[in-house]
Amino acid sequence: MHKESGAEKAPHWIILLWSVNETFKSFLFCILSVIQAIIIGPYLAILVLLFLIPLGIYSPCIREVGTLGPKPALIGHRGAPMLAPENTEMSFQKTIEHGGDGLETDVTISYDGIPFLMHDSNLQRTTNIREVFPSNSTQNAALFSWDALEQLNAGKWFLRDTPFSCMGSLSSADQKLAMNQSIYKLSNFLRLADRANKLVIFDLYRPPEKHPYRNTWINTTLEVIRDSGIKPHLVLWLHNTMRSFVQSVAPGFQHTMASKAPVDAKYARANITTNLYVISEPWLFSLAWCVGVHSVTTNAVHSLKNINRPLFLMVREKTSPALWDILASCSCMIWRQRPKEKEHYNHLILVGEACVFLQPLQEAGLTDPWISPYSSRPL
Ligand SMILES: *[C@@H]1O[C@H](CO)[C@@H](O)[C@H](O)[C@H]1NC(C)=O
Ligand SMILES: *[C@@H]1O[C@H](CO)[C@@H](O)[C@H](O)[C@H]1NC(C)=O
Ligand SMILES: *[C@@H]1O[C@H](CO)[C@@H](O)[C@H](O)[C@H]1NC(C)=O
Ligand SMILES: *[C@@H]1O[C@H](CO)[C@@H](O)[C@H](O)[C@H]1NC(C)=O
Numbered sequence: 049m050h051k052e053s054g055a056e057k058a059p060h061w062i063i064l065l066w067s068v069n070e071t072f073k074s075f076l077f078c079i080l081s082v083i084q085a086i087i088i089g090p091y092l093a094i095l096v097l098l099f100l101i102p103l104g105i106y107s108p109c110i111r112e113v114g115t116l117g118p119k120p121a122l123i124g125h126r127g128a129p130m131l132a133p134e135n136t137e138m139s140f141q142k143t144i145e146h147g148g149d150g151l152e153t154d155v156t157i158s159y160d161g162i163p164f165l166m167h168d169s170n171l172q173r174t175t176n177i178r179e180v181f182p183s184n185s186t187q188n189a190a191l192f193s194w195d196a197l198e199q200l201n202a203g204k205w206f207l208r209d210t211p212f213s214c215m216g217s218l219s220s221a222d223q224k225l226a227m228n229q230s231i232y233k234l235s236n237f238l239r240l241a242d243r244a245n246k247l248v249i250f251d252l253y254r255p256p257e258k259h260p261y262r263n264t265w266i267n268t269t270l271e272v273i274r275d276s277g278i279k280p281h282l283v284l285w286l287h288n289t290m291r292s293f294v295q296s297v298a299p300g301f302q303h304t305m306a307s308k309a310p311v312d313a314k315y316a317r318a319n320i321t322t323n324l325y326v327i328s329e330p331w332l333f334s335l336a337w338c339v340g341v342h343s344v345t346t347n348a349v350h351s352l353k354n355i356n357r358p359l360f361l362m363v364r365e366k367t368s369p370a371l372w373d374i375l376a377s378c379s380c381m382i383w384r385q386r387p388k389e390k391e392h393y394n395h396l397i398l399v400g401e402a403c404v405f406l407q408p409l410q411e412a413g414l415t416d417p418w419i420s421p422y423s424s425r426p427l
Contacts, residue, residue: 108338110362120336121343122352123150123249125326126167129347130215132222133206134174135165136229140240148349150247150284152325155234155269157253157261162194163234163272169253175200175231190255194233203229212347234269238276249284249304249323249345266290270297284323284343304342327352334358 127139128146140151154167166189171177177185180199184192203226207218218226234250241248252269255262266287273283280300287294291303306323324336325345330352336344337358346352 108335108340109358109360111338113363116338116358116361117340119356120324120333120341121149121247122147122349123152123247123323123343123345124148124349125152125328125345125347126154126165127151128349130212131218131350133203133226133229134211135167135232136202136226137232137236137240138203138222138225138229140232140237143349144240144244144246146350147353148246150249150343151237151241152345153237153248153250155250155252156190157255157259157265157268158194158197159191159259160193160195161261161268162197163269164194164197165232165234165237165250167251171200174205175202176204188256190253190259197231200231201227201229202231203227235272235276238273238278241282242276242278245279245282247282247284247302247343248278249286249306249343252287266294270294273298284321286323306345330355331359334360 124140124143126134127136128142128148129139131142131146132139135153140153143151153165155163156166157163166174168174169188170186171189171192172185177200181187181196189197206226207223238248252265254265261268266289280298281302283298283301284304285291285294285298285301286304286306288305294301295303302321304321304323306325321342323343323345324341326347327333327336327344328346328348328351333344333346333352333355335358338361344352
Protein backbone atom coordinates (compact mmCIF):
# COMPACT_ATOMS: atom_id res chain seq x y z
CA MET A 49 0.00 0.00 0.00
CA HIS A 50 2.56 2.46 1.02
CA LYS A 51 4.76 1.67 -1.98
CA GLU A 52 1.92 2.24 -4.48
CA SER A 53 1.00 5.73 -3.28
CA GLY A 54 4.62 6.69 -3.48
CA ALA A 55 4.78 5.54 -7.11
CA GLU A 56 1.69 7.58 -8.06
CA LYS A 57 3.13 10.81 -6.76
CA ALA A 58 6.49 10.37 -8.41
CA PRO A 59 6.02 12.49 -11.60
CA HIS A 60 4.96 15.50 -9.60
CA TRP A 61 8.00 15.35 -7.46
CA ILE A 62 10.30 14.96 -10.41
CA ILE A 63 9.01 18.16 -12.03
CA LEU A 64 9.42 20.00 -8.82
CA LEU A 65 12.93 18.71 -8.37
CA TRP A 66 13.79 19.60 -11.91
CA SER A 67 12.85 23.23 -11.52
CA VAL A 68 14.56 23.45 -8.16
CA ASN A 69 17.60 21.89 -9.76
CA GLU A 70 17.65 24.50 -12.53
CA THR A 71 17.58 27.45 -10.15
CA PHE A 72 20.04 25.76 -7.88
CA LYS A 73 22.34 25.12 -10.84
CA SER A 74 22.50 28.72 -11.88
CA PHE A 75 22.89 29.71 -8.27
CA LEU A 76 25.68 27.17 -7.91
CA PHE A 77 27.30 28.40 -11.07
CA CYS A 78 27.24 31.92 -9.75
CA ILE A 79 28.84 30.81 -6.46
CA LEU A 80 31.43 28.79 -8.33
CA SER A 81 32.53 31.71 -10.44
CA VAL A 82 32.93 33.81 -7.34
CA ILE A 83 34.89 31.05 -5.64
CA GLN A 84 36.93 30.63 -8.77
CA ALA A 85 37.77 34.28 -8.80
CA ILE A 86 38.62 34.17 -5.12
CA ILE A 87 40.84 31.15 -5.55
CA ILE A 88 42.49 31.87 -8.85
CA GLY A 89 43.76 35.29 -7.86
CA PRO A 90 45.76 34.11 -4.85
CA TYR A 91 46.64 30.91 -6.68
CA LEU A 92 48.25 32.86 -9.49
CA ALA A 93 49.91 35.16 -7.00
CA ILE A 94 51.37 32.20 -5.11
CA LEU A 95 52.46 30.60 -8.35
CA VAL A 96 54.27 33.73 -9.45
CA LEU A 97 55.88 34.02 -6.04
CA LEU A 98 57.07 30.43 -6.17
CA PHE A 99 58.63 31.10 -9.53
CA LEU A 100 60.37 34.19 -8.23
CA ILE A 101 61.62 32.81 -4.93
CA PRO A 102 64.68 31.10 -6.44
CA LEU A 103 65.77 34.46 -7.80
CA GLY A 104 65.99 35.86 -4.30
CA ILE A 105 67.80 32.94 -2.78
CA TYR A 106 71.37 33.62 -2.01
CA SER A 107 73.42 30.47 -1.99
CA PRO A 108 77.19 30.45 -1.87
CA CYS A 109 77.01 27.16 -3.73
CA ILE A 110 75.92 28.85 -6.94
CA ARG A 111 79.24 29.75 -8.47
CA GLU A 112 81.17 30.33 -11.61
CA VAL A 113 83.35 27.56 -12.96
CA GLY A 114 86.70 27.44 -11.23
CA THR A 115 85.85 29.74 -8.32
CA LEU A 116 85.27 27.03 -5.72
CA GLY A 117 88.04 27.06 -3.16
CA PRO A 118 89.81 23.99 -1.79
CA LYS A 119 88.00 21.62 0.54
CA PRO A 120 88.21 22.95 4.10
CA ALA A 121 90.64 21.12 6.33
CA LEU A 122 88.88 18.65 8.63
CA ILE A 123 89.77 19.14 12.25
CA GLY A 124 88.61 16.57 14.77
CA HIS A 125 86.62 18.24 17.54
CA ARG A 126 88.33 16.95 20.71
CA GLY A 127 89.57 14.18 18.43
CA ALA A 128 86.96 11.74 17.16
CA PRO A 129 84.36 12.05 19.94
CA MET A 130 81.98 9.60 18.32
CA LEU A 131 84.62 6.87 18.16
CA ALA A 132 86.54 7.39 21.40
CA PRO A 133 86.38 9.37 24.65
CA GLU A 134 86.97 13.05 23.82
CA ASN A 135 90.37 14.67 24.35
CA THR A 136 92.19 11.37 24.98
CA GLU A 137 95.12 9.88 23.13
CA MET A 138 92.77 7.28 21.61
CA SER A 139 90.45 9.99 20.31
CA PHE A 140 93.26 11.76 18.48
CA GLN A 141 94.68 8.53 17.13
CA LYS A 142 91.26 7.72 15.67
CA THR A 143 91.15 11.14 13.99
CA ILE A 144 94.54 10.49 12.45
CA GLU A 145 93.51 6.98 11.33
CA HIS A 146 90.45 8.40 9.57
CA GLY A 147 92.50 10.92 7.66
CA GLY A 148 91.68 14.11 9.57
CA ASP A 149 93.86 17.12 8.76
CA GLY A 150 93.99 18.43 12.27
CA LEU A 151 93.19 17.95 15.94
CA GLU A 152 91.15 20.32 18.06
CA THR A 153 91.30 20.39 21.82
CA ASP A 154 90.94 22.44 25.02
CA VAL A 155 93.83 23.34 27.25
CA THR A 156 93.69 23.87 31.00
CA ILE A 157 96.72 24.45 33.22
CA SER A 158 97.10 22.37 36.38
CA TYR A 159 97.87 23.93 39.76
CA ASP A 160 101.51 23.03 39.30
CA GLY A 161 101.74 24.44 35.78
CA ILE A 162 101.22 21.40 33.53
CA PRO A 163 98.92 22.18 30.59
CA PHE A 164 96.51 19.28 29.97
CA LEU A 165 93.46 18.62 27.85
CA MET A 166 90.06 19.18 29.44
CA HIS A 167 87.00 20.88 28.07
CA ASP A 168 84.76 21.25 31.11
CA SER A 169 85.62 23.42 34.08
CA ASN A 170 85.35 20.41 36.37
CA LEU A 171 86.15 16.74 35.92
CA GLN A 172 82.77 15.14 36.59
CA ARG A 173 81.55 14.44 33.07
CA THR A 174 84.68 12.93 31.54
CA THR A 175 86.56 11.28 34.41
CA ASN A 176 85.90 9.05 37.41
CA ILE A 177 86.64 11.91 39.81
CA ARG A 178 83.64 10.93 41.97
CA GLU A 179 85.26 7.58 42.72
CA VAL A 180 88.80 8.81 43.24
CA PHE A 181 88.36 12.18 44.98
CA PRO A 182 84.68 12.23 46.01
CA SER A 183 85.00 15.32 48.17
CA ASN A 184 86.66 17.34 45.38
CA SER A 185 84.46 16.32 42.47
CA THR A 186 83.12 19.79 41.75
CA GLN A 187 86.48 21.49 42.16
CA ASN A 188 87.79 23.42 39.14
CA ALA A 189 90.00 21.17 37.00
CA ALA A 190 92.81 23.73 37.08
CA LEU A 191 93.05 23.46 40.87
CA PHE A 192 94.27 19.85 40.81
CA SER A 193 97.95 19.04 40.63
CA TRP A 194 99.18 16.83 37.81
CA ASP A 195 99.84 14.08 40.37
CA ALA A 196 96.13 13.92 41.16
CA LEU A 197 94.99 14.26 37.54
CA GLU A 198 97.20 11.36 36.53
CA GLN A 199 95.27 9.02 38.82
CA LEU A 200 91.97 9.53 37.00
CA ASN A 201 90.40 7.39 34.30
CA ALA A 202 89.15 9.44 31.35
CA GLY A 203 87.50 6.74 29.26
CA LYS A 204 85.05 4.61 31.27
CA TRP A 205 82.41 7.35 31.18
CA PHE A 206 82.31 7.10 27.40
CA LEU A 207 81.19 3.48 27.41
CA ARG A 208 78.70 4.16 30.19
CA ASP A 209 77.16 7.41 28.86
CA THR A 210 77.50 6.92 25.05
CA PRO A 211 77.39 10.67 24.37
CA PHE A 212 76.18 10.43 20.74
CA SER A 213 73.04 8.67 19.64
CA CYS A 214 74.43 7.39 16.33
CA MET A 215 77.79 6.16 17.56
CA GLY A 216 77.59 2.56 16.46
CA SER A 217 79.23 -0.05 18.61
CA LEU A 218 82.90 -0.25 19.46
CA SER A 219 84.95 -3.35 18.76
CA SER A 220 86.05 -5.15 21.89
CA ALA A 221 89.62 -4.00 21.30
CA ASP A 222 88.39 -0.38 21.13
CA GLN A 223 86.30 -0.85 24.25
CA LYS A 224 89.34 -2.11 26.09
CA LEU A 225 91.40 0.81 24.82
CA ALA A 226 88.69 3.32 25.77
CA MET A 227 88.51 1.86 29.30
CA ASN A 228 92.22 2.54 29.73
CA GLN A 229 92.38 6.25 28.76
CA SER A 230 93.93 8.83 31.07
CA ILE A 231 93.91 12.62 30.98
CA TYR A 232 96.24 13.70 28.18
CA LYS A 233 99.07 16.18 28.63
CA LEU A 234 99.36 19.00 26.08
CA SER A 235 103.01 18.13 25.50
CA ASN A 236 102.16 14.53 24.49
CA PHE A 237 99.30 15.75 22.33
CA LEU A 238 101.61 18.11 20.44
CA ARG A 239 104.21 15.41 19.88
CA LEU A 240 101.56 13.03 18.55
CA ALA A 241 100.28 15.70 16.13
CA ASP A 242 103.78 16.57 14.97
CA ARG A 243 104.68 12.94 14.29
CA ALA A 244 101.53 12.55 12.19
CA ASN A 245 102.01 15.99 10.62
CA LYS A 246 98.57 17.20 11.71
CA LEU A 247 97.41 20.73 12.46
CA VAL A 248 96.53 21.54 16.04
CA ILE A 249 94.04 24.10 17.26
CA PHE A 250 92.89 24.60 20.84
CA ASP A 251 90.92 26.70 23.22
CA LEU A 252 93.03 27.94 26.06
CA TYR A 253 91.40 28.46 29.44
CA ARG A 254 92.75 31.09 31.75
CA PRO A 255 93.26 29.64 35.25
CA PRO A 256 90.90 30.90 37.99
CA GLU A 257 91.70 33.58 40.56
CA LYS A 258 94.53 32.76 42.97
CA HIS A 259 95.90 30.12 40.61
CA PRO A 260 99.71 30.44 40.48
CA TYR A 261 99.68 30.47 36.65
CA ARG A 262 96.80 32.90 36.23
CA ASN A 263 99.01 35.62 34.72
CA THR A 264 101.58 33.51 32.94
CA TRP A 265 99.20 31.06 31.28
CA ILE A 266 100.01 32.13 27.72
CA ASN A 267 103.73 32.09 28.30
CA THR A 268 103.51 28.71 29.99
CA THR A 269 101.59 27.31 27.05
CA LEU A 270 103.96 28.83 24.51
CA GLU A 271 106.88 27.26 26.33
CA VAL A 272 105.29 23.82 26.21
CA ILE A 273 104.63 24.25 22.51
CA ARG A 274 108.21 25.26 21.89
CA ASP A 275 109.64 22.41 23.98
CA SER A 276 107.45 19.83 22.24
CA GLY A 277 109.29 20.57 19.01
CA ILE A 278 106.11 20.73 16.93
CA LYS A 279 106.60 22.50 13.60
CA PRO A 280 105.21 26.00 14.19
CA HIS A 281 103.18 26.08 10.98
CA LEU A 282 101.09 23.19 12.32
CA VAL A 283 99.83 25.38 15.15
CA LEU A 284 96.61 27.26 14.38
CA TRP A 285 96.68 29.90 17.09
CA LEU A 286 93.14 30.66 18.12
CA HIS A 287 93.32 32.60 21.32
CA ASN A 288 92.37 36.20 20.77
CA THR A 289 94.14 38.01 23.61
CA MET A 290 97.79 38.97 23.18
CA ARG A 291 97.90 37.96 19.52
CA SER A 292 100.73 40.35 18.73
CA PHE A 293 102.71 39.10 21.72
CA VAL A 294 102.25 35.54 20.48
CA GLN A 295 103.22 36.62 16.98
CA SER A 296 106.45 38.14 18.27
CA VAL A 297 107.42 35.15 20.43
CA ALA A 298 106.28 32.41 18.03
CA PRO A 299 106.23 33.94 14.56
CA GLY A 300 105.61 30.64 12.71
CA PHE A 301 102.06 29.99 13.94
CA GLN A 302 99.07 30.31 11.64
CA HIS A 303 96.68 32.76 13.22
CA THR A 304 93.10 31.66 13.08
CA MET A 305 89.79 33.14 14.01
CA ALA A 306 87.18 30.64 15.09
CA SER A 307 83.68 31.65 14.33
CA LYS A 308 80.21 30.59 15.27
CA ALA A 309 78.89 33.65 13.50
CA PRO A 310 79.53 35.24 10.10
CA VAL A 311 83.18 35.95 9.67
CA ASP A 312 84.42 39.31 8.51
CA ALA A 313 86.65 39.65 5.46
CA LYS A 314 89.06 41.72 7.50
CA TYR A 315 90.47 38.54 9.01
CA ALA A 316 91.42 37.26 5.57
CA ARG A 317 93.11 40.56 4.80
CA ALA A 318 95.14 40.27 8.01
CA ASN A 319 96.16 36.73 7.07
CA ILE A 320 93.93 35.26 9.75
CA THR A 321 92.25 32.16 8.39
CA THR A 322 88.79 31.05 9.42
CA ASN A 323 87.58 27.96 11.22
CA LEU A 324 83.89 27.15 11.58
CA TYR A 325 82.67 24.92 14.39
CA VAL A 326 81.01 22.54 15.04
CA ILE A 327 80.15 21.29 11.57
CA SER A 328 79.22 17.64 11.45
CA GLU A 329 76.39 17.46 8.89
CA PRO A 330 77.34 17.03 5.22
CA TRP A 331 75.03 19.82 4.01
CA LEU A 332 76.44 22.32 6.47
CA PHE A 333 79.96 21.28 5.58
CA SER A 334 79.08 21.85 1.93
CA LEU A 335 77.99 25.40 2.67
CA ALA A 336 81.17 26.05 4.63
CA TRP A 337 83.17 24.79 1.65
CA CYS A 338 81.27 27.01 -0.79
CA VAL A 339 81.78 30.04 1.42
CA GLY A 340 85.53 29.50 1.42
CA VAL A 341 86.16 28.61 5.04
CA HIS A 342 89.71 27.44 5.65
CA SER A 343 88.92 24.68 8.11
CA VAL A 344 86.01 23.20 10.01
CA THR A 345 86.02 21.59 13.40
CA THR A 346 83.88 18.48 13.31
CA ASN A 347 82.69 15.54 15.37
CA ALA A 348 82.56 13.41 12.24
CA VAL A 349 85.90 13.43 10.42
CA HIS A 350 85.18 9.81 9.50
CA SER A 351 82.11 10.76 7.44
CA LEU A 352 83.06 14.21 6.08
CA LYS A 353 86.30 12.72 4.82
CA ASN A 354 84.29 10.99 2.07
CA ILE A 355 82.73 14.17 0.68
CA ASN A 356 84.60 15.14 -2.47
CA ARG A 357 82.36 17.92 -3.71
CA PRO A 358 79.88 20.22 -1.98
CA LEU A 359 76.36 18.84 -2.11
CA PHE A 360 74.10 21.04 -4.25
CA LEU A 361 76.95 22.83 -5.95
CA MET A 362 75.60 24.64 -9.01
CA VAL A 363 78.17 25.76 -11.50
CA ARG A 364 77.61 28.69 -13.78
CA GLU A 365 79.52 28.51 -17.06
CA LYS A 366 81.35 31.72 -17.78
CA THR A 367 80.82 31.29 -21.52
CA SER A 368 77.05 30.90 -21.45
CA PRO A 369 75.80 33.49 -19.02
CA ALA A 370 72.66 34.46 -20.92
CA LEU A 371 70.13 32.66 -18.76
CA TRP A 372 71.86 33.74 -15.60
CA ASP A 373 71.98 37.32 -16.75
CA ILE A 374 68.28 37.30 -17.42
CA LEU A 375 67.48 35.68 -14.09
CA ALA A 376 69.74 38.02 -12.23
CA SER A 377 68.36 41.09 -13.95
CA CYS A 378 64.84 40.03 -13.13
CA SER A 379 65.78 39.53 -9.56
CA CYS A 380 67.30 42.99 -9.62
CA MET A 381 64.14 44.57 -10.60
CA ILE A 382 62.42 42.95 -7.68
CA TRP A 383 65.00 43.59 -5.01
CA ARG A 384 66.08 46.97 -6.10
CA GLN A 385 68.78 47.74 -3.64
CA ARG A 386 71.77 49.68 -4.70
CA PRO A 387 75.13 47.99 -4.36
CA LYS A 388 77.27 49.68 -1.76
CA GLU A 389 80.54 49.35 -3.60
CA LYS A 390 79.96 48.93 -7.28
CA GLU A 391 83.45 47.86 -8.16
CA HIS A 392 83.06 44.72 -6.06
CA TYR A 393 80.43 43.36 -8.40
CA ASN A 394 80.98 41.63 -11.69
CA HIS A 395 79.19 42.43 -14.94
CA LEU A 396 75.81 41.91 -13.35
CA ILE A 397 76.27 45.00 -11.22
CA LEU A 398 72.89 46.51 -12.04
CA VAL A 399 71.24 43.93 -9.96
CA GLY A 400 72.14 44.91 -6.45
CA GLU A 401 72.33 42.96 -3.24
CA ALA A 402 69.94 40.24 -4.31
CA CYS A 403 72.60 39.01 -6.68
CA VAL A 404 75.38 38.82 -4.15
CA PHE A 405 75.75 35.17 -5.06
CA LEU A 406 77.35 36.24 -8.28
CA GLN A 407 80.17 38.03 -6.55
CA PRO A 408 83.60 36.46 -6.59
CA LEU A 409 84.38 34.35 -3.55
CA GLN A 410 86.71 36.71 -1.76
CA GLU A 411 84.34 39.62 -2.16
CA ALA A 412 81.50 37.70 -0.58
CA GLY A 413 83.32 38.46 2.65
CA LEU A 414 82.30 35.14 4.17
CA THR A 415 79.16 36.75 5.46
CA ASP A 416 76.83 33.88 4.85
CA PRO A 417 73.43 34.34 6.40
CA TRP A 418 72.83 30.60 6.16
CA ILE A 419 75.77 29.54 8.21
CA SER A 420 75.34 31.63 11.30
CA PRO A 421 72.19 30.35 12.94
CA TYR A 422 73.06 26.70 12.51
CA SER A 423 76.64 26.66 13.57
CA SER A 424 76.25 28.70 16.72
CA ARG A 425 76.38 25.81 19.10
CA PRO A 426 78.60 25.90 22.13
CA LEU A 427 81.85 23.98 21.87
C1 LIG B 1 90.54 18.30 47.83
O1 LIG B 1 90.10 19.42 48.58
C2 LIG B 1 90.77 19.59 49.82
C3 LIG B 1 90.10 20.71 50.55
O2 LIG B 1 89.95 21.83 49.75
C4 LIG B 1 92.25 19.87 49.55
O3 LIG B 1 92.94 19.99 50.76
C5 LIG B 1 92.82 18.70 48.73
O4 LIG B 1 94.15 18.99 48.37
C6 LIG B 1 92.00 18.49 47.47
N1 LIG B 1 92.49 17.31 46.77
C7 LIG B 1 92.94 17.39 45.52
C8 LIG B 1 93.33 16.10 44.92
O5 LIG B 1 93.02 18.42 44.91
C1 LIG C 1 95.82 1.17 31.68
O1 LIG C 1 96.37 -0.12 31.73
C2 LIG C 1 97.59 -0.20 32.47
C3 LIG C 1 98.13 -1.62 32.34
O2 LIG C 1 97.13 -2.56 32.67
C4 LIG C 1 97.33 0.20 33.90
O3 LIG C 1 98.53 0.17 34.64
C5 LIG C 1 96.78 1.60 33.93
O4 LIG C 1 96.44 1.98 35.25
C6 LIG C 1 95.53 1.69 33.06
N1 LIG C 1 95.09 3.08 33.03
C7 LIG C 1 93.83 3.45 33.23
C8 LIG C 1 93.54 4.90 33.16
O5 LIG C 1 92.94 2.67 33.46
C1 LIG D 1 106.45 36.00 28.88
O1 LIG D 1 107.65 35.67 28.28
C2 LIG D 1 108.38 36.75 27.74
C3 LIG D 1 109.62 36.22 27.09
O2 LIG D 1 109.40 35.01 26.45
C4 LIG D 1 108.72 37.73 28.84
O3 LIG D 1 109.37 38.83 28.27
C5 LIG D 1 107.45 38.17 29.52
O4 LIG D 1 107.76 39.00 30.61
C6 LIG D 1 106.67 36.99 30.01
N1 LIG D 1 105.42 37.44 30.54
C7 LIG D 1 104.97 37.03 31.70
C8 LIG D 1 103.65 37.62 32.12
O5 LIG D 1 105.53 36.22 32.36
C1 LIG E 1 99.89 37.03 4.17
O1 LIG E 1 100.63 35.86 3.93
C2 LIG E 1 101.23 35.83 2.66
C3 LIG E 1 101.88 34.47 2.46
O2 LIG E 1 102.29 33.90 3.67
C4 LIG E 1 102.24 36.97 2.54
O3 LIG E 1 102.83 36.98 1.27
C5 LIG E 1 101.51 38.30 2.77
O4 LIG E 1 102.40 39.36 2.78
C6 LIG E 1 100.75 38.27 4.09
N1 LIG E 1 99.95 39.46 4.21
C7 LIG E 1 99.86 40.15 5.36
C8 LIG E 1 98.95 41.33 5.34
O5 LIG E 1 100.47 39.84 6.34
